[in-house]
Amino acid sequence: SRGLRGSSAGKPQPSLPLCLCAPAAGMLPAAARPPCDDNLCNVPQAPPSSPSKRGRKENAGRRLLFGEPPAPGSPEKRSETGPSPRHQGQETPRSSEPARLFRQEGSCYQQAKRVLHTAVPDRLPARERETGVITRFLREHVGGERPSSLYISGAPGTGKTACLSRVLQDCEDELARSTTIVLNCMALSSSQAIFPAVAEQLGLPAAAGGAGREVVRKLEKRLTAKGPMVLLVLDEMDQLDSKGQDVLYTVFEWPWLAGSRLVLIGMANALDLTERSLARLQARPGCRPQLLTFPPYTREQLASILQERLKQVPGDPVLDSSAVQFCARKVSAVSGDARKALDVCRRAVELVERDVRSQTVLKPRPGGE
Numbered sequence: 001s002r003g004l005r006g007s008s009a010g011k012p013q014p015s016l017p018l019c020l021c022a023p024a025a026g027m028l029p030a031a032a033r034p035p036c037d038d039n040l041c042n043v044p045q046a047p048p049s050s051p052s053k054r055g056r057k058e059n060a061g062r063r064l065l066f067g068e069p070p071a072p073g074s075p076e077k078r079s080e081t082g083p084s085p086r087h088q089g090q091e092t093p094r095s096s097e098p099a100r101l102f103r104q105e106g107s108c109y110q111q112a113k114r115v116l117h118t119a120v121p122d123r124l125p126a127r128e129r130e131t132g133v134i135t136r137f138l139r140e141h142v143g144g145e146r147p148s149s150l151y152i153s154g155a156p157g158t159g160k161t162a163c164l165s166r167v168l169q170d171c172e173d174e175l176a177r178s179t180t181i182v183l184n185c186m187a188l189s190s191s192q193a194i195f196p197a198v199a200e201q202l203g204l205p206a207a208a209g210g211a212g213r214e215v216v217r218k219l220e221k222r223l224t225a226k227g228p229m230v231l232l233v234l235d236e237m238d239q240l241d242s243k244g245q246d247v248l249y250t251v252f253e254w255p256w257l258a259g260s261r262l263v264l265i266g267m268a269n270a271l272d273l274t275e276r277s278l279a280r281l282q283a284r285p286g287c288r289p290q291l292l293t294f295p296p297y298t299r300e301q302l303a304s305i306l307q308e309r310l311k312q313v314p315g316d317p318v319l320d321s322s323a324v325q326f327c328a329r330k331v332s333a334v335s336g337d338a339r340k341a342l343d344v345c346r347r348a349v350e351l352v353e354r355d356v357r358s359q360t361v362l363k364p365r366p367g368g369e
């Protein structure tokens with residue numbers, strides 16, 4: 001086995017690797033979580049919860065040997081920091097089979113942390129439908145030169161940005177004849193700043209310094225002049241939703257200007273951004289954006305996302321599948337956020353790695369598993 005083990009198969013409450021026990025317990029109920037528990041790991045300063053931190057009963061049948069075996073009956077010694085107090089009254093996954101820790105080659109932890117990254121992955125399990133919708137939209141409207149707009153909504157970590165980035169990369173050749181502009185509206189100083197930002201991307205630097213209305217006029221002129229299709233992707237688009245400025249209207253109306261060559265894709269968390277803030281567009285059915293919603297990931301989907309990543313690490317699993325299932329269950333119950341699930345697992349691996357590194361000789365009990 002490699003590193004951590006969860007419970008035996010069939011247990012409803014699988015055992016978790018070290019850090020997952022405490023933080024996951026801290027997640028329930030969500031309201032009781034400490035404010036700094038953004039990563040669902042609320043014990044970052046505490047020594048990692050190694051098996052020796054568990055109750056005597058749970059540890060029965062397992063012993064970690066640090067050079068010399070400890071004297072019979074003496075408590076197991078940990079490194080200088082000693083065991084951290086057990087979290088009372090929190091839900092902790094239990095197992096009839098104790099967690100066991102073995103000396104590891106450090107590289108498996110490095111690899112596990114690498115594959116649990118939160119950048120855009122090569123494959124996006126559980127997002128086949130959404131990827132297909134975006135790809136078809138691009139083919140139909142950018143490839144087919146039919147201006148239009150698409151609004152993508154969904155809670156944080158549901159894969160909106162990752163899916164779109166994946167599709168843009170996969171369709172690079174098909175999009176080669178058009179101009180693609182991707183802007184994250186979070187980076188803008190104000191909602192009005194979108195206009196000079198787009199102008200600059202379209203090669204209108206002089207307009208970038210102009211007064212607000214003037215920039216919009218120049219932009220609209222450019223977007224309706226002859227030329228290749230323009231694909232404008234605005235991530236975190238809710239940043240443009242400022243009272244009384246009509247920035248969202250202006251942007252969503254661009255595809256419908258006479259002679260427009262703009263295809264717009266907006267992304268944000270709010271499901272109802274377009275209904276709420278673009279009520280006027282509802283009255284003009286032709287101008288309404290197409291909608292695509294990314295639902296929160298289910299437990300099964302989160303587990304498959306994590307497993308898909310972890311299977312890229314050669315050799316025995318670094319995280320036992322019951323630990324992955326436990327993490328997926330907890331995160332799906334709270335948010336269905338893949339970023340969070342990846343963070344939890346990566347943090348768990350970090351804690352185990354730190355724990356293992358601090359131990360000089362660590363091997364399974366003779367005759368044990």
Ligand SMILES: Nc1ncnc2c1ncn2[C@@H]1O[C@H](COP(=O)(O)OP(=O)(O)OP(=O)(O)O)[C@@H](O)[C@H]1O
Nearest residue numbers: 118119120124125156157158159160161162338339
């Ligand atoms: N289906 C998936 N398969 C593999 N990894 C995923 C999947 N969905 C999300 N992730 C991982 O989670 C990360 C965060 O997802 P992403 O940035 O796309 O979320 P988002 O919906 O754009 O969130 P936000 O609303 O906060 O911007 C991705 O970069 C990726 O590493």
Ligand SMILES: [Mg+2]
Nearest residue numbers: 160161162235
């Ligand atoms: Mg995003």
